[in-house]
Amino acid sequence: MRHGSIPGARGRVRPLTLLGDPTLHAPCREVTAFGPELAALVEDLFATMYAARGVGLAANQVGEDLRVFVYDCPDDEDVRHLGHIVNPRLVEVDGVVVRGPEGCLSLPGLEAGTERYDHAVVEGFTAAGEPVTVHGTGFFARCLQHECDHLEGRLYVDRLTGRRRRKVLRRAARAPWGRRA
Numbered sequence: 308m309r310h311g312s313i314p315g316a317r318g319r320v321r322p323l324t325l326l327g328d329p330t331l332h333a334p335c336r337e338v339t340a341f342g343p344e345l346a347a348l349v350e351d352l353f354a355t356m357y358a359a360r361g362v363g364l365a366a367n368q369v370g371e372d373l374r375v376f377v378y379d380c381p382d383d384e385d386v387r388h389l390g391h392i393v394n395p396r397l398v399e400v401d402g403v404v405v406r407g408p409e410g411c412l413s414l415p416g417l418e419a420g421t422e423r424y425d426h427a428v429v430e431g432f433t434a435a436g437e438p439v440t441v442h443g444t445g446f447f448a449r450c451l452q453h454e455c456d457h458l459e460g461r462l463y464v465d466r467l468t469g470r471r472r473r474k475v476l477r478r479a480a481r482a483p484w485g486r487r488a
């Protein structure tokens with residue numbers, strides 16, 4: 308991305324995959340080609356995330372089985388974090404475990420109290436192949452853990468148990484988009 312360019316400005320808004328779509332429920336493949344197609348995918352992810360008013364989006368949420376996600380997410384101090392990461396590895400999670408409301412663009416309109424660590428560190432690469440390390444606290448740490456989960460084929464509902472899990476799955480099944488769930 309060139310200095311001064313707006314992320315997603317050259318991207319295409321793609322349809323979102325929803326709970327029940329097989330792409331969301333299987334681990335994604337490592338990226339091996341850091342070329343123009345990857346850069347275009349990152350742009351599409353930004354365009355799609357902004358169109359859906361999300362704070363993060365993983366590639367399998369637009370049907371691409373690749374380990375990439377984008378984010379534009381505040382932390383609890385209202386500091387904005389904006390970027391993308393390729394082949395991310397969640398190398399550290401620690402701090403207190405916080406149960407907070409969490410939603411997902413692949414389960415539109417729903418949310419549930421989900422437990423996440425308050426601090427997370429992710430290592431990976433830019434679309435140009437440069438190594439990057441991203442530190443997150445608070446809500447941004449939650450976002451990093453949520454997006455890393457996506458690339459492993461896990462949704463936040465997979466972290467819920469008992470009544471919380473049943474409730475959100477029941478609502479998903481009743482949602483207009485939930486027929487396939």
Ligand SMILES: [Zn+2]
Binds near residue numbers: 410412453
């Ligand atoms: Zn999500």
